[in-house]
Amino acid sequence: MAEITLQDIIKPENLVYKKTDLMTDKPLSYCPGCGHGTAHRITMEVIEELNLAEDTIGVAPVGCSVLAYEFMNVDMTQAAHGRAPAVATGIKRVWPNKVVFTYQGDGDLAAIGTSETIHACNRGENIVIIFINNGIYGMTGGQMAPTTLPGMKSSTSPYGRDVAMMGNPLKMTELVAQLPGTYFVTRQAVHTPAAVRKAKKAIKKAFENQRDCKPGLSFIEIVSNCNSGWKMTPTDANKWMEENMFPFYPMGDIKVDGQLVK
Amino acid sequence: MAKVRGAIVVDVEKCKGCGVCLPACPTDVIDLASEVNGKGYHYAFMNQPDECIGCSNCAIVCPDGVITVYKVKLNR
Amino acid sequence: MGELKLMKGNEALAEAAIRAGADAYFGYPITPQSEVIEYLMAEKPHERTGMVVLQAESEIAAINMVYGAAGAGKKVMTSSSSPGISLKQEGISYIAGAELPCLYVNVVRGGPGLGTIQPSQADYFQSTKGGGHGDYRQIVLAPASVQEMSDFVKEGFDLAFKYRIPVLILSDGVIGQMMEKVELFDPIPRWTDEEAIANSPWATTGKKNGTERRIITSLDLDSHKMEEHNIKLQEKYKEITKNEVRYELIDCDDAEYIFVAYGSSARIAQKAVQLARAKGIKAGLFRLITLFPFPTVKMREMCGKGIKGFLAVEMSAGQMVEDVMLAVRGCAKVEHFGRYGGIVHTPEEVLAALEQKIIGG
Incomplete structure (x- = not known):
């Protein structure tokens, strides 16, 4: 066997993976190891693969991903806190042939924007909602979120979430799956290569549903980490997520093609 | 029998040294450098380049999208 | 001549939205403006x-x-009440x-809080001084008739797109609910997507x-850029103030006393002008059509021409009167009169206030 050098391998014709051009070159504002970047990238990869970029309008939330429009290289609108599903409704209703998605965190979608989320789902708006659940308010510095686990520590539940006093975590995804207006509801993760591949498949299905005018909203929860908020290294955070978040927020499809599967 | 060789190129200045790519690599190619980049991060690099099979796992989980992957098939 | 119809103010506004080529209306029912969305739904636009x-x-x-959508x-537009x-x-x-163009409508009712469903003009500060957070302004049009409820929809959209700014039609429960003859403008086709x-x-x-x-x-986290953006907004507001002031002067040529009013109060004040003139009092009406921009320059100019006093007539505890004072800057007497909390004042009350607060005061 002839020796092969790195120079021989690193050639354009041997390229197998590079960041999509639908992600800008701006360095991401997220903490090291944060799942937001991966979720952004696979969303944009799907839009590229489905050749939808020219017809896509995204809606960014308030939260860590408030600047999503700096990184996603498509037309974007930044919405007020929690209002992204209403903003997306407005866009989709006046541009029914465009592809409209929101990208929201758990504070945005599951606390202040609960009403907008549930009603957009219940009306069956033909949009995609990508919901990043990391169990905490990341941007404001690690406060308790509606999705914070029982007993989980945050800066506003420093001794752990006391359910009797602070209430229960909200499983938005199970909740919206019950509404007749949702067509596809799934929960995914992006912390391992296998998880990313699955999540991307789900996102692709969601955008295909919209493109093909399937009746209803496609809702994708991505359970993610917040190593800064959880005060762990990125790899420890991913491990902790598997051990603690996944049992409470189980992975997999909940509703497919308008039918509950779980 | 065909053997596969791969290589990754890390955008060193954009790498945040999170290390998420390390456990994703099936052949333990990647490590974090002892040196730091301009932002002070210990960036990812191919510590054992001969082992890389170009599977793209590292690039797929990289939150910052800083890894580009190349792959060739070698005929022996 | 356009189509003539007898309509409620709220209905005329809704019909005008369809005729103005609006692409969308998003709303939520509230008294006294629910007829807007009811009319739209019934009309199947x-x-x-x-x-x-x-x-x-x-x-x-x-x-x-x-x-x-904007x-x-x-x-696009929406409407609501206080x-x-x-x-x-x-x-x-x-x-x-x-900097998005849109039209929205407030058919004002009495407040604060849930207040009352009866008419009021107590949202003047909210409408002209901001309402939400931050240094911003919006163009405020104040219709005084069902006709203007229709006309201002078309004009409002034009202004909104000309300046990329929210335009508010500040109506009230009287104008929204009353029926009058209205000449509807001919429909303008909706824009194509192109x-x-x-x-x-x-x-x-x-x-x-x-x-x-x-x-x-x-959003801009760079404060220097944010300041630049704010300066740009302020420049735009200056431009609007220069170009878009609208008002109507009624019997002001020889007037010694001026009622300043807008919306339904202007209709009442117009009757008060007639009552005053019948008694030999030289009164006139300065009817504001734009509340922002406010006709500061014109009002100031009038001051020096024999005007002895201005009575701000508004269904509030005294909000617009502050802008009248700022315009007049002490060169004539300025007082306020108005009933509020849902009560509509009578022309007789308005005239009596002029006699007591300005002439006799």
Whole structure:
């Protein structure tokens, strides 16, 4: 066997993976190891693969991903806190042939924007909602979120979430799956290569549903980490997520093609 | 029998040294450098380049999208 | 001559929205303006023109639907009444910050809080001084008739797109609920998608290959850029103040006393002018049509021409009167009169106030 050098391998014709051009070159504002970047990238990869970029309008939330429009290289609108599903409704209703998605965190979608989320789902708006659940308010510095686990520590539940006093975590995804207006509801993760591949498949299905005018909203929860908020290294955070978040927020499809599967 | 060789190129200045790519690599190619980049991060690099099979796992989980992957098939 | 009809103010406004080529209306019912969405739903504008009408889950959702659709370059509007308008303020601030064109309507009722469903003009401060957070202004048109409820829809959309600014039609329960003859303007076709894209190249309509993407946002974490943006907004407001002041002067040529009023109060004050003149008092009416921009220059100019006093007549505890004082700057007497909390004053009360507070005072 002839020796092969790195120079021989690193050639354009041997390229197998590079960041999509639908992600800008701006360095991401997220903490090291944060799942937001991966979720952004696979969303944009799907839009590229489905050749939808020219017809896509995204809606960014308030939260860590408030600047999503700096990184996603498509037309974007930044919405007020929690209002992204209403903003997306407005866009989709006046541009029914465009592809409209929101990208929201758990504070945005599951606390202040609960009403907008549930009603957009219940009306069956033909949009995609990508919901990043990391169990905490990341941007404001690690406060308790509606999705914070029982007993989980945050800066506003420093001794752990006391359910009797602070209430229960909200499983938005199970909740919206019950509404007749949702067509596809799934929960995914992006912390391992296998998880990313699955999540991307789900996102692709969601955008295909919209493109093909399937009746209803496609809702994708991505359970993610917040190593800064959880005060762990990125790899420890991913491990902790598997051990603690996944049992409470189980992975997999909940509703497919308008039918509950779980 | 065909053997596969791969290589990754890390955008060193954009790498945040999170290390998420390390456990994703099936052949333990990647490590974090002892040196730091301009932002002070210990960036990812191919510590054992001969082992890389170009599977793209590292690039797929990289939150910052800083890894580009190349792959060739070698005929022996 | 356009089509003549006997209509409620709220209905005329709704009909005008369809005729003005609006692409969408997003609203939520509240008294005394629910006829707007009721009329629209009954008229099936989706069949007449393709206009979207959607009853949102809240006023908050409705204004954010407006934000989304306006950011996508379409002609959109919402309407509500005072408590509902308070809920919309966050969205309006975002719309102003992101410089989006839209039309919204407040059919004002008495407050504060849930207040009453009866007419009021107590939302003047909210309408002209901001309402939501941040240094922003909006164009405020004050209709005094059912005719103007119709006409201002068309004019409002034109101004909104000319300046990329939210335009508010500040009506009240009287004008919204009263029936009058109205001459409807001829329908304007809705913009085609191509026209909408051409009219608003800044809008999010899908990034075409090789073009820069469009971003609708009110956020900039770089304070220097944020200040620049604010300066740009202020320049725009100056331009509007220079170009778009609208008012009507009635019997002011020889007047010694001026009623300053807008909306339904202006109708009442006009009768008070007649009552005053019958008694030999030389009164006139300065009817404001735009509340922002306020006709400061004209009012100041009138001061030096034999005017002895201004009576600000408004259904509030005294809000517009502050702008009259700022315009007049002490060169004539300025007083306020108005009933509030849902009570509409009579022409006799207005005249009596002039006699007591300005002439006799």
